[in-house]
Amino acid sequence: MGERTRYNDFARFLALHFPFKVQKISLNVGFTCPNRDGVKGYGGCTYCNNQTFNPAYCRTDKSVTQQLEEGKEFFARKYPEMKFLAYFQAYTNTYAELDKLRRMYEEALRVEGVVGLVIGTRPDCMPEELLDYLEELNRRTFLLVEYGIESTDNHTLQRINRGHTFECTVDAVKRTAERGIRVGGHVILGLPGENHEAIIRQARQVSELPLTTLKMHQLQLVRGTRMAHEYELCPEDFHLYEVDEYIDLVIDYLERVRPDLVLERFVSQSPKELLIAPDWGIKNYEFAVRMQRRLQERDTWQGKFYEEVKKETI
Template sequence: MDKKWRYNDFSGFLARMFPFKVQKISVNAGFTCPNRDGSKGYGGCSYCNNQTFNPAYCRTEKSVSQQLEEGKAFFARKYPEMKYLAYFQAYTNTYAELEELKRMYEEALSVEGVVGIVIGTRPDCMPDSLLDYLVELNKRTFLLVEYGIESTNDETLRRINRGHDFACTADAVRRTASRGILTGGHVILGLPGEGKEELMAQAEALSELPLTTLKLHQLQLIRGTRMALEYAKEPDSFHLYSADEYIDLVIDYIEHLRSDIVLERFVSQSPKELLIAPDWGLKNHEFTNKVKKRLVERDAWQGKFCSKNNITY
């Protein structure tokens, strides 16, 4: 843990993994999701609009390598010595035939300066055959598989049309980590029906899983989503946190989180034109600095109240 900041930060993790600076470059490889194409359902998760996190260079008409080269050009102006991780981010990046997945991952690794891959996916889209390939890939490059967990509460997962339960998540995380593959997760804090008590229990439940990294995001209401329609009809069923409220919630949460889990981020920023609420007017680094300051003020740190700190993987 970074004693200076009182939590395990992602930049420190990358510094331990690489002898040089690295930057993730998002790739949109044109995948869909099983709860969009009818395999599990239609319409996707109720909060989801993938336009919220695709940079301008991420267009499916461009090849994987072209997207990476354009991403490199964007960052190289300021950091010419930077190396890169290809981040397969949009939708479900293991939801295709194995040979197609291999082709895309290998194409990414063929781009000069790309030193690893991060794969964002769903826990119900990780067959053992793909894990077999990822084990081999992991022997020759940096690899992190990041699962959309969102919640540990099955009622919440049903409400947001997630298409799987938490048992599915726990199984996928354990199967992946047991193969020696770095395994991450992503959760949304503030989903309807989940208050402080539920979220502290969530942090403890996640601490029982062999997670290496975790992303926390605040609930955001995005135009064009079913959740935005739900909010318009029943705003009282949602609690949209102020920035200060959410800072304290994050700190409460990480106090109940196992101390060795690497925290990649606390918030997400959606494009202004898509965001309904909450709009805090803070950039990610500004919010993170507020969290760091508040941790000191509260004499708080990651794992302070976690009952799972003695678990080792």
């Protein structure tokens, strides 16, 4: 099996939809979450510090247009012909009145060079009236709605203060996919209380969802989060993976996911000044090279055991 076919990567997925290079530009438009503002709870997810993924241009005092223009300027220096996807990333980007959401999404699409939207949200923040609008939007531009799944275990979801169940995730993903909209999912591998067996079981559960794309990354303990405090009090509750151990975990997961699922990411890298652990000291591309090498050594690929796992569940 050739190196390029060991898993479905996001770059090839984008190449199927666009005849030019495409880059996501992250946006922070000042949303909150229902587990932050008191509707479902306070404090947000125990692992979350949004500073870990917001670029410098991503500030709420700047308009959608200004953030996109500054993001374009950053990338265009290297790739002048590049086009862009506006990525509504920070917090819950469907958690507002429909009119406000429509204005923001449409403003992004009016920016020159923006060829589509990626909207990050929670499964409990997708009302039918918004789906009606997104269905229409999907007919005229590229659209990917990305849900934070994080875990398929309700006990874990409660422990990390998500404020919703996995059943809620299943419902939202299905309702969105039924509208013909591409759906992405995001999971964290290594959340407290989830051992290797539980994580591998998750691969089967995620594969049963009508997802187009999946992002995964290792659990990271970040300063300023409730989880960092929990780690100080009870470090024995956490298993923080060494890089090679995590690579093998990801491959075990890959072997059991649906072969057509597009895998966007396997690892994340928080800013060094915020990261407590694990600090692997390698760049994302270096991780990808090591993982490719390990896939080759194990002579394995995405979905290798998928049919086998599927039979066990019938």
